[in-house]
Amino acid sequence: MLNRTADNVARATPEPLARKIRGISDKGLAWLFISPTILLLLAINIFPLFWAIYLSFTNYRANRPNEVVKNLGLSNYQRILGDQDIWIAMQTTAHFVFWTILLQTVIGFTLAWLIDRKFRGHAFWTTIILVPMMLSPAVVGNFWRFLYEPQIGLFSYVISFVTGIPPTNVQMLSNVELAPWAIIIVDTWMWTPYVMLICLAGLRSIPEYIYEAAEVDRASNWRQFWSITLPMALPFIMLAVLFRGIENFKMFDMVNLLTGGGPGSTTEVASITLKRQAFESWRTGYSSAFAIILFVAVFGLANIYVKALNKVKQR
Amino acid sequence: MSRTVVSKRSSWPRWARRGLMENIATAIIAIGFLMLFQHFALSLYTYSFITMLAGTVMFIIVSKFPE
Numbered sequence: 449m450l451n452r453t454a455d456n457v458a459r460a461t462p463e464p465l466a467r468k469i470r471g472i473s474d475k476g477l478a479w480l481f482i483s484p485t486i487l488l489l490l491a492i493n494i495f496p497l498f499w500a501i502y503l504s505f506t507n508y509r510a511n512r513p514n515e516v517v518k519n520l521g522l523s524n525y526q527r528i529l530g531d532q533d534i535w536i537a538m539q540t541t542a543h544f545v546f547w548t549i550l551l552q553t554v555i556g557f558t559l560a561w562l563i564d565r566k567f568r569g570h571a572f573w574t575t576i577i578l579v580p581m582m583l584s585p586a587v588v589g590n591f592w593r594f595l596y597e598p599q600i601g602l603f604s605y606v607i608s609f610v611t612g613i614p615p616t617n618v619q620m621l622s623n624v625e626l627a628p629w630a631i632i633i634v635d636t637w638m639w640t641p642y643v644m645l646i647c648l649a650g651l652r653s654i655p656e657y658i659y660e661a662a663e664v665d666r667a668s669n670w671r672q673f674w675s676i677t678l679p680m681a682l683p684f685i686m687l688a689v690l691f692r693g694i695e696n697f698k699m700f701d702m703v704n705l706l707t708g709g710g711p712g713s714t715t716e717v718a719s720i721t722l723k724r725q726a727f728e729s730w731r732t733g734y735s736s737a738f739a740i741i742l743f744v745a746v747f748g749l750a751n752i753y754v755k756a757l758n759k760v761k762q763r
Numbered sequence: 764m765s766r767t768v769v770s771k772r773s774s775w776p777r778w779a780r781r782g783l784m785e786n787i788a789t790a791i792i793a794i795g796f797l798m799l800f801q802h803f804a805l806s807l808y809t810y811s812f813i814t815m816l817a818g819t820v821m822f823i824i825v826s827k828f829p830e
Contacts, residue, residue, distance in 0.1 A: 525812070529808065529809045529810075529811075529812055530805070530809055532805070535802075535805060535808050538799055538800055538808065539800065539802045541800070542800035542801075542802075545800075741812050744812065744815050744816050744819060745795075745796060745799060745815055747819055748792035748795065748796065748815045748818055748819045748822075749792070749796065751788075751789070751792065751819060751822045751823075752789050752792060752793070755785060755789060
């Protein structure tokens with residue numbers, strides 16, 4: 449197969465180059481084909497990572513490229529890991545990650561369980577439920593901003609209709625207590641379908657004969673759920689939790705579009721703080737150190753994710 | 764027809780097998796992660812990064828160990 453491809457490539461190339469390609473081994477040809485991808489990956493992924501690691505030990509500022517770069521050692525890391533404001537940003541991120549994951553898992557699993565009942569029109573409803581996940585975060589952010597508008601927003605109108613509070617008082621994005629929940633609601637609305645899909649895959653992988661055996665043993669529906677459905681779907685639920693955990697930890701677009709970190713710094717998650725340090729205060733070395741700390745956290749979580757994935761594969 | 768399976772005994776110490784060591788590394792990463800996010804003590808936050816880094820490096824190394 450590779451030899452034929454090599455011949456085709458050789459035939460389509462000018463004669464001096466064709467002679468060279470004809471003499472190339474299968475392994476050499478394989479390397480020739482994948483080398484552009486490897487080079488591109490090195491240039492846009494690996495090099496910036498190592499460059500950021502180098503910058504994290506310096507006082508480099510991107511807005512002053514001609515200034516002498518001083519090596520600071522571990523000073524940037526020490527300052528970040530002792531900074532009260534960054535610690536608060538981490539707690540804001542934790543609040544956001546905890547509630548989004550909890551809501552997405554509970555609602556996602558419930559939806560998957562209902563869809564798995566295979567009622568009339570379940571395929572149609574599955575498609576409808578999946579729509580938010582397919583939208584761009586920029587689109588979702590903009591139209592939820594519109595929905596949250598106190599004067600004309602549908603969300604404020606519905607809350608006002610249910611609770612009797614005037615719609616102008618339902619200021620989801622500018623109220624200190626409501627703003628974090630406004631983001632949690634939008635993220636949950638957008639990503640619950642994704643959790644539902646993973647849970648549905650888990651539920652569909654449970655063999656029917658186990659339920660039949662439980663029926664023979666006269667196990668109640670409740671008992672079947674706790675003893676068969678939940679334990680067998682658990683690795684899939686864990687997978688969804690880990691994946692959403694990693695994604696929400698890096699969350700930037702939705703927060704930036706909805707509140708921009710405000711009001712004050714109540715919704716300033718770690719990625720917003722990082723952007724402010726890097727592109728508003730222009731502390732490139734400091735923000736690089738912060739980015740490396742976040743990278744290690746995400747990389748650690750990704751390792752757990754891969755381990756969980758292997759466990760699911762072994763089933 | 765019966766077949767006798769002869770398992771080759773590995774000289775690798777039992778306590779250093781991949782499964783156990785990976786679990787320990789995962790626990791260290793998880794502890795580091797909790798230390799990063801908790802809101803009780805600044806000192807725990809300060810040492811969270813080094814804990815996570817140690818766990819991650821350990822995970823990379825022990826994932827090459829034999830099962």
